[in-house]
Amino acid sequence: MRADRLLRLLLLLQNRGRMTAPELAAELEVSVRTVYRDVEALGASGVPVVADRGPAGGYRLMEGYRTRLTGLTDAEAGSLFLVGAPGPARDLGLGAVSATARLKLSAALPAPLAERAGSVRDRFHLDTPAWFREADPVPHLEAVARAVWEQRVLRAHYRRWSGEVHRELHPLGLVLKAGIWYVVARAEETVRTYRVSRFLAVDVPGATFERPAGFDLAGYWEESSRRMEAATRQGTARLRISPRARKLLPMRFGAAGTRAVEGAGPPDGDGWVRVELAVEAGSVAVGDLLALGAEAEVLDPPALREALARTVALLADRYGRPDAP
Template sequence: MRASRLLSILILLQMRGRLSAETLAQEFEVSVRTIYRDIDQLSAAGVPVYAERGRAGGFALLDGYRTRLTGFTPAEADALLLAGVGGAASDLGIGAEAAAAQLKLLASLPPDSGASAQRVASRFHLDPINWYSRAESIDILPALATAVWTEKRIRIRYESWTDLVTRDVDPLGLVLKAGIWYLVAAVKRQPRTYRVSNIRALDVLGGQGKRPARFDLARFWTTWAKDFEARLLKERAVVKLSPAGLRGLRGVNEAAAEVARDSGQPCKPDGWIKADIPIESIGHATGQMLRLGADVEVLKPPALREAIAREAQKVASIYQ
């Protein structure tokens, strides 16, 4: 385990340049003291790693040093072709380049590893698009990806829920979530998220974009997504669910279904459960609960019960 971590530290320093002990400790989920011991071990092994003190200090490799310890293990080669997302390279305008790079990478693997990786790719396929959905066709995406890669400041005309606005932003990264592309960009050094399909116009400005120090796209997205879900499902409802209702709830509100499954209490009729679940709003939850039919009964809030009763009466009047 430690040998693997030492190699990973070496490769990270080669890829990212100077890194602090705190950053490395967070990366590998170990203590700062452990990182210092690892750095001492690398130095003792002849790796030219040095430390710089100060606020912007950290560990770095001597200029020009590169390790050749980058061979793939058989398991890593098997996982190689599972790391890509189907269609993403084509969306970004680099489909041909990605295919060429994949061939070159396979050619560089040990003799048996390339065939193994190709065998895995022929048996597993990743489709990130939801059922009954289609991938968004976004003509602006290749130009946006270029701006992200070259760190060019851009001006976007963006259609939000409430208005059409123009903003100058520093692009930080692109995220593909369930077949939908999102741009993460900084406004006055504060990262924000924009759905790419809502960008109506894009202009590349003359200046270089400003990237917040030590910004981590994956870490930002994970935190932002959890916060977004929490803000979205900010209201509550008390419901009774049949077994079929609980299964159906998964299709309309996965978070609510998870809460109901974990905290629901048995109630009458037999086999039903009672649970306090998160909902987005009265209007949104009305449509969701109606989809479950007689397999759900809303107990609270009264406004949701009344909204469901009104809609049910409208539906019944059509078929009378």
């Protein structure tokens, strides 16, 4: 473990030039005292680390020195797909490995390409979680990830909407969608998707399994997402919406809202337009449409319009009463 940290320290100094002890400590996630000890260890092993004193000082490598220890280990190579997503890498237990892989790549690049890569990192950042929602707690994610990587059977205690179940899974892959981790797994000869935060306990007994020949994780996820959207948005509502609601619809309903706005009819005298919006069934559609407030009016179907009217009347009665003492 310390050898890996010393290599990261060496590569940091080679790639970034002079760095202070606190800066190195922050990058390596250790104390400043540990940095001092590690710098001494590098010097004792023959690495020419120069300590510059004063307010603008820090540690740097002697001019012209470059290490050639830039070969990637199996774990580092496997983490390369996460080098632009430090949060997910940490979730999977690959934070340090991914950071070392990134440093090795930078050290191995010619100076112009390394500078170009640094410019990309400075200008583009991938932030996977959705707005205004805390990330799911995923205490079993590392165990699930190991089972995926090693093709090991996973015994899971899982919480779903209808209650708790126990499943023996063959985990085929992990997907991060809007800050939520899902595992795609085969259970009883059927491939299904499970939300990792709903695992209450997992056990990896050691048995292995064979992956289905030709299984394509990305293809499965795309098709599964299409099926889920088709299954949930089975109804169509005809709405009359205000200019403000035209902006809100894509934000509230995603692609379905965008399609509705793009197919809107001509504005009336008040600037309102009529649209057709794919909605979920029953109370879900009522709750979704209430979020538009007075900026929208449901015209059809009559059952949805009546359900909204009942809900609005109930709210008006509730909030029209005098304040409770």
